[in-house]
Amino acid sequence: MPVFKRDSFDRLMGLQGRETFYTRVSKEVSRKPETSWSILYLRLVNLGAYNVRHGAAAAEKMLKFVASSLTEWLSKSMLCRLETGSFLGATPSGEIEAAIDAINRRLPESSESDGLVLKVGYCALRRGASVQEAARRARYAYEDIRFSGSVYTRSFDQGLEASYMRRLYVVNHLDDAIEHGEIRAYAQPIVRVLTGLICEVEILARWESERYGFLRPDEFVPELERHRLIHRLDAEVVRLACKQWSEAHGRGINVPFGINLSRLDFELIDMFEVVTHYMDVYGVPKEQVHIEITESALAQSNDLLLTGIQRFRDAGFKLYLDDFGSGYSSLRVLEGTSFDVVKLDMSLLREVEVNERARVIVSDAVSMVKRLNLQTLCEGVETEEQYQFLKAVGCEKAQGYYFSRPMSHEDIMAHLVETAHLHETSEDQRYYDSLGKINLMDGTRSSVHGVEAAHFMSTQPFALIEVLGQSIGILSANVAFSRFVESSDAHSIDGLVDRMSSDLADLRNKLLYATSKARATHRSQLIDFVMGGNFCTFGVSHIESSEGRNAYLLELISVTRYSKFNDFKLLEDSLRFLYTIFKRIDLLDATDNTWRNLYLNVPRYTGLKTSPEATPQNEVDAFCETFIHPDDRASFLAFYDLSTAEDRLRKSSTTYLADTFFALSDNDRYEDQLFMLIPMSMDGHRQYLSCMRDLDVAALARQHVSGSSRIADDVLLTGILDVTERLVFWKDEHLRFLGANERFLDYYGFSGIKEILGKTDEDLGWTRNAHFVTDERRVMRGERVLDVVGYTVRKGEARDIMVSKMPLWLEGRVVGLVGFLVDVGPHKEDA
Ligand code: C2E
Ligand code: CA
Ligand code: CA
Numbered sequence: 124m125p126v127f128k129r130d131s132f133d134r135l136m137g138l139q140g141r142e143t144f145y146t147r148v149s150k151e152v153s154r155k156p157e158t159s160w161s162i163l164y165l166r167l168v169n170l171g172a173y174n175v176r177h178g179a180a181a182a183e184k185m186l187k188f189v190a191s192s193l194t195e196w197l198s199k200s201m202l203c204r205l206e207t208g209s210f211l212g213a214t215p216s217g218e219i220e221a222a223i224d225a226i227n228r229r230l231p232e233s234s235e236s237d238g239l240v241l242k243v244g245y246c247a248l249r250r251g252a253s254v255q256e257a258a259r260r261a262r263y264a265y266e267d268i269r270f271s272g273s274v275y276t277r278s279f280d281q282g283l284e285a286s287y288m289r290r291l292y293v294v295n296h297l298d299d300a301i302e303h304g305e306i307r308a309y310a311q312p313i314v315r316v317l318t319g320l321i322c323e324v325e326i327l328a329r330w331e332s333e334r335y336g337f338l339r340p341d342e343f344v345p346e347l348e349r350h351r352l353i354h355r356l357d358a359e360v361v362r363l364a365c366k367q368w369s370e371a372h373g374r375g376i377n378v379p380f381g382i383n384l385s386r387l388d389f390e391l392i393d394m395f396e397v398v399t400h401y402m403d404v405y406g407v408p409k410e411q412v413h414i415e416i417t418e419s420a421l422a423q424s425n426d427l428l429l430t431g432i433q434r435f436r437d438a439g440f441k442l443y444l445d446d447f448g449s450g451y452s453s454l455r456v457l458e459g460t461s462f463d464v465v466k467l468d469m470s471l472l473r474e475v476e477v478n479e480r481a482r483v484i485v486s487d488a489v490s491m492v493k494r495l496n497l498q499t500l501c502e503g504v505e506t507e508e509q510y511q512f513l514k515a516v517g518c519e520k521a522q523g524y525y526f527s528r529p530m531s532h533e534d535i536m537a538h539l540v541e542t543a544h545l546h547e548t549s550e551d552q553r554y555y556d557s558l559g560k561i562n563l564m565d566g567t568r569s570s571v572h573g574v575e576a577a578h579f580m581s582t583q584p585f586a587l588i589e590v591l592g593q594s595i596g597i598l599s600a601n602v603a604f605s606r607f608v609e610s611s612d613a614h615s616i617d618g619l620v621d622r623m624s625s626d627l628a629d630l631r632n633k634l635l636y637a638t639s640k641a642r643a644t645h646r647s648q649l650i651d652f653v654m655g656g657n658f659c660t661f662g663v664s665h666i667e668s669s670e671g672r673n674a675y676l677l678e679l680i681s682v683t684r685y686s687k688f689n690d691f692k693l694l695e696d697s698l699r700f701l702y703t704i705f706k707r708i709d710l711l712d713a714t715d716n717t718w719r720n721l722y723l724n725v726p727r728y729t730g731l732k733t734s735p736e737a738t739p740q741n742e743v744d745a746f747c748e749t750f751i752h753p754d755d756r757a758s759f760l761a762f763y764d765l766s767t768a769e770d771r772l773r774k775s776s777t778t779y780l781a782d783t784f785f786a787l788s789d790n791d792r793y794e795d796q797l798f799m800l801i802p803m804s805m806d807g808h809r810q811y812l813s814c815m816r817d818l819d820v821a822a823l824a825r826q827h828v829s830g831s832s833r834i835a836d837d838v839l840l841t842g843i844l845d846v847t848e849r850l851v852f853w854k855d856e857h858l859r860f861l862g863a864n865e866r867f868l869d870y871y872g873f874s875g876i877k878e879i880l881g882k883t884d885e886d887l888g889w890t891r892n893a894h895f896v897t898d899e900r901r902v903m904r905g906e907r908v909l910d911v912v913g914y915t916v917r918k919g920e921a922r923d924i925m926v927s928k929m930p931l932w933l934e935g936r937v938v939g940l941v942g943f944l945v946d947v948g949p950h951k952e953d954a
Contacts, residue, residue: 137199138190141211144203148213148254151201160248161219162257163212164265165193169238170208176237185234189241192226211258219245220276227275242268246279263287286342289335293343294350296332301359305331308363310380311529312538313500313522315547315555316513317587317598321539322520322547322555323379325415326364327529328356344385354391357384362401365412367532369405376539378546381413381443386420389431399438410549413441415466418449421456436461443500448488457495465492469503469523476508486516493517493562515602519559554669558598561587561666561676584679590638591672593720595623595631598674607679611654630654632721636710637663638675643715649680657682706796707815711739713765714808718742721812725789739765752785752793759784762798768811772802783818850944853931858883858899861939870946872918889915895926902928902940914950921950 139147152160167189174182186208193202193210201213216222223243230239244265246257264279279287300306310324330338347353364380371378388394402412414435420428421444436442441463444456449468457465467488474481485501492499501513504523513521530538539546547555584604589596597620600608605616613619623631630652637648647664660681666674708722718739728750743763751759761767762782771780780800788794794817801812844851844864852863860879873879879887884895892913902908909927916922925947931939 138194138202138204138210139199141203141205144211144213145254145258147200151213152248152254155215156250158215159217160213160215161217161245162248162254162261163197163214163219163243163245164209164258164261165212165223165241165243166209166265166269167239167241168208168269169240173234173237173239185230185239188230189226192229196222196226211261213248213254219243223276238272240275242275244268244277244279260287263290289338289342290346292332292334293330293338293346294352296334297347297352297355300330300332301355303333305333306356306359306363307331307531308360308367309529309531310367310535311522312527312535313520314526315551316510316518316521317555317558318547318551320545320547320551321378321542322552323381323413324535325381325522325529326360326383328360328383329529329531348385348387351387351391353385354388354394354397357382357388357394358392358397361398363532365401365405365407368407368411370532371536371539372406374536374540376536376543376546377411377549378539379411379413381415383415383417383445386416386423386428389428390425394431395434395438398435409439410441413443413464415443415445417445418447418456418468421459422450446502448484457492457497462497464498464500464520466522467499467501467518469501472501472503472509472513475512476506482512485512485518489516489518490562493560496560498556498559514599515605517559517562517599517601519555550669554667554672554674557667558587558674561585586677587666587674588634588638588677589672589674590635593635595634595638596620604679607682611657613654634663634677636719636721637661638665638673639717639719640715641665641675642668642673643717705814705816707813709742709813711742711765711800711811711813712808713739713768713810716740727787727789739763750787752787755784755786758782759798763800763813765811768800768802769809778802786815788817848945850946851941852944853939853941854899855939856903856937858896858903858940867944870917870944891915898926898928899940902930903937905930905937912947917946923947923950 148160148162152158167186170182170186173185190204190210193212197212197214203211205211214222223241226241230241234240242265244261244263244267246260246264248254248257260279260283264277264283267283268274268277277283307329309327309329311327312321313323313325314320315322328340328344330343332338344353344356347356361382364382368378368380382398384394398412398414401407402409414432416428416432432442442461443464443466444462445466446468447456447465448471467485471481471485471488475485489499498520499518500520500522501518502522504510504513504521504525506525509523510521510525527538584601584607586600586604587598589598597616600616608614608616608619611619613622623634625631633650633652637650641648641663642665645665647662650661650663652659652661659679662676662678662680664676664678666676668674705722706725707720707728710719710721712718716738718737718741728746743760747756747759747763762780762784768780772778779802781797783795783797785793786796788796797816797818799812799814801814803810803812847864848866850864850867850870852867853861855861859881860883862876863879868874868876868879884890889895892915894911895913898908898911907927907929910925911927912923912925914921914923923946925945926942928940928942930937931941
C-alpha cells in the first residue's frame, strides 16, 4: 500500500540513494581505517497501520521526524533511504542502542499504542569486508527482531551467522539441489470432517540438503522469494507432484492434490504452462489438481497474478484461498476473485478451546464462507476437541497433525494403500460436497441443485441424517440439536442413534416413512414425536442421493411441553402392545406406488427386498413366492391387487378387507394367516395398511376341527362355569330352567340338574319375588337387568341375593336368558 509519494518525500529530506551511500561509506571507511564501523538497517515499523488509522499526513509527519532525527545523529552523508520507512546508515560509534532509544522516546506517546517504533539491525564492518554484505547482514539481524514486541535493536552476531549462511546456501544451491534430487514433495492428508475420510492431500516442499540436512519451507521459501527464485522450486515441486500422482494412480489410488503457488510464480514464468505441461507428461486429469494461493499474495495482487489465476480458473482448476484470516485484508479478498475453497488459517483455530470469542469468529467465518457458496477447510487441527468443534460448526474439511503430519511420497503411499477403504471416491466427493453446503449454524444452504435456501432462526436445532436401506445415521448436528437431544430422554446423539436403529422405535418408522416421502415428493415433510416429555414436530427435507444412500436435513420445528405426557406414553406403550398381535404391518401407497414396512415381528420376513425403490407390487410378488402355499398364490395376489381394492371395499360390509391364506410360518410349516387391508387416505394419497397375523384360536378351531366346534365351545363354557364364583343358570323363552352350574345346584341343595330342568320358578315354589317375573319378561324383550336385589329361602334360611340377567340371542331373536346370582348375606327385613 503506497503511504505517500516517495519522490516528494526524498526531495524534501534530500536523502541519497543506495549506490551513492555505498560509495560514500566505503570512502569514509578507508579514510579512517582504525575506526570500527557499524552498518545499520533501520525501520520505522507499523507505519502502514499507522497510516490507515491516522491518515497519510500524520504518517508523513512521523516519518519526517524519524528521518530528521537520524540525519541529526548520523549526518546526511552516512544515511540513505530504502523503501518507505526504512533506511541504511553507517556509524563509527558504539552507542547504537542508546541513540535508537532516544529517538523512540521522542516519538509522541500515542505512537506506542499504535506499535509505531524505530527498530535497527546492525553489523560490524570487518576489515576488508564489503559495505553491501554488511548491509545485508544488518538487515538479516533486523529480520530477526522484526516481529518482536519489545526488542528494538539486534546486532548480527555468531548466533545469526549460521542461519544466515544457510540462507545464502539455499539461494546459491537451488539448481544443484534440483539436479541432485534434494527437493522433495511431501504430502499431508486432508479429511472430510463429516466422515473422517481422506479426500485429498496438500503437497508441501521439503529440501533434504547434503550440507544442512532436512529443511522446511520456512527456511528456504521466503529466501527464494526474496531472490526471485521461487518459481524454480515450484516448477520442480509441481513436476514431482504430478509424477507421484501418476505412480499412485498406477496402483489404483486416485487422491487429488493441491500445490502452493507463490505470487512471484505468476510474475517470473508462465506457471500455467508449467503446470499443464507436467500434467500432460504424467497424464494427470485437472479434477485431480487444485491451486493454493495465499491471502497475502492477493493482498499485494497485481494484474499478472489476477490474470494468471483466471487462466487456471477458466481451464477448470479448483482454486484454494490459503491462510485466510491471517492478515487484515482478508474480507475484501473474498469479494473479488472467485475461489472454490477457503482455507482458514491455523492461527484462528489455536484459541478455539479456551476463548469464546475465537469460537464465534471461526463459526461465523465458516457460515460466511458457506453463504458465499464456497467450501471451508480448516488448517492446523491438532486435538480431538478442535476436530469436534469443526464438526459442530459445519466446517467441511480439515488438515492437521491430529490426522497426520506431512509425509514423504513413500510414507504417504504406504499410508494410502493401508487406508484405501478410507478414501473418498469421486461419487463420494460429489455427494459430500453437496451436503457441505448446508450451513449448520443457521440451517441455510447455499443452493443445492437449485433448491432455494431455507431460512430459519439461528438457534434452531438441525441435524444432517443419512438413510441407507432401513438404517438411519446422524452425519452431523449443530450445537442446538445436540443440546436438545441431551436434554431429552435419548440423552445423547448416540442414544438417539440407538433409538433410530431399534425396530420397535416409533421414531424410526416415522422417519423412514417421512424421508422416503420427502424424497419422492421433493417437499419437506413434518413428523410429530413425543420425546422426553415433549411433543416435538420435526421437518424432514431431502438433500442429496448417492448409491442408495440419501441425506436429509432434520430440523426441529416446534416443541411443546405436553402436560398429559403420561397419557401419551400410556397410549404409545399400549399401541406397541397392539402391534405385537401382528406379525407384520406395511404401508402401501397406491398413489405414489411405494411401499414401506412399518413393523415386523417375525425375523424371517425381513429377507424380502427392501430397496428404497420397492413398489407394493414387487413386495407382494416377492412375499407371495416365498411364503404363500402354491395353492393359495393366485387368490393371495388377487387379494393384494390394489387396482380392485376400492371396488371390493365398496361391495364389502366391513370397512376393511380380510382373508386367510396358507403361509409359511415361524416354525417352517404352512399355517393359516389372516391378512387385512385397511384403507386410509393422507394428503390425498390412497394408502392401505396391510396387516398380517395368526388366526385366533377359536376361529382356527372352527376352521380345522369342523363338526366338533360345538364341543370346543362346550368345553370352554364348562370351564368358565366351573371357575366362576357366581351362581349361574339359564332359561328358555318360556322361563323354564335349561341349565345351571354346579355351584347353583349346591347352593339350593339340589342333587342334580334333573330336579330343575324344564321347571319354572313357580313350579319350584319360588314366588316371593314378584318383581323377578317382571324383570325376566323385560329380559325376554332384549333388555338386561343388573344387580337386582331380592331374597330367597335356601335350605330353610332366608337370605338376600343380587341377580343380573341377560338375554340370549339366536338369529336376531331372544331365545332365553342367562342369570347370575350372588348371595349377599342373611335376609334383613325392610325398614
Ligand atoms: P501452508 O500452505 O499454510 O502449509 C501448511 C503448513 O502448516 C505446513 O507447513 C504444514 O506442515 C503445517 N501444518 C500442517 N498441520 C499442522 C498442524 O496441525 N500444526 C502446525 N503447527 N502446523 C501444521 P510447512 O510444510 O512448513 O510449510 C510452510 C509454508 O511454506 C506453507 O504454508 C506454504 O505457504 C509454503 N510452502 C510449502 N511448500 C511450498 C511450495 O512447494 N511452494 C511454495 N511457493 N510455498 C510452499
Ligand atoms: Ca497451502
Ligand atoms: Ca495455510
